[in-house]
Amino acid sequence: MPRPSVREQLVNAAAECFEERGFNGIGVQEITRSAGVPKGSFYNHFPSKEALAVEVLHRYGVARRLQMLEDETLAPAARLRGHFRFLADDLERFQFTRGCLYGNFGAELSTQSAEVRGQVEAALERWTAKVAALLQESRATGTLKGAVEPESLANFLVNAWEGAALRAKVTRSSKPLDDFFALFDSLVES
Structure with a gap:
């Protein structure tokens, strides 16, 4: 072997x-x-x-399963909710002690390492673009609520997720993630 x-x-x-x-x-x-x-x-x-x-960071990005967002066998809103649910389950698997590596490295290294900061920024931009594409699909199918532009809502959702992941790490609780999903469901019809 x-x-x-x-x-x-x-x-x-x-x-x-x-x-x-x-x-x-x-x-x-x-x-x-x-x-x-x-x-x-x-x-x-x-x-x-x-x-x-x-x-x-590169490998972490692969493990985030962004390809889930491209599974056209599911409705756009279901893909997006399923993706965030996968991320929530991963946080829970470690009893909320780890958080998101993008957020962790972003907070810890953004003033220390331009290279790592750039990698985190690029990863967040790729993720946000995929979320925006799904929200645009949701708008086309009539399942996106309100008048917020998909790009703005995508930025909001990714930023809100990162904040919820950090808060879940601090509180060692799913409550911040539950709050995220409650707001998500008020914006996107599953």
Whole structure:
């Protein structure tokens, strides 16, 4: 049986460490220890901890399952609600201790790392564009309530989600997410 890639071990260990303790709360030594690899091997794969964080963000984005938003077998509003429900279930799976890595890194690193800030901003923009496209579909099918433009509502929903995820992390409760869904349901007919 082939040995797992040291690079993969580092990325997986860093993802866990960053989720649990944040970027500044963990060092390369702890990441390599958690990965079960020598510290020197880190620099064979990544020039810096910041470069590793960018790779972790990329993988986190894949795990957010944005492709759910493109499943045309479901109505646009159902896809959007299902996507946010998936994200809520993921937060609950960890008893609301982790939050959203985009929000966590954005809050922690936006003034420290232009590279990570740029990656978080780009990820949030991609997500918002997909949400806006679904809201535009909802408007075409008559399930979008009110006169708010889809792009503005998409920005609001993504921003509200990030705030709800942060508050759920602080309160260790689903209440902020429940509030998010109550407002979501008042804006988009499922």
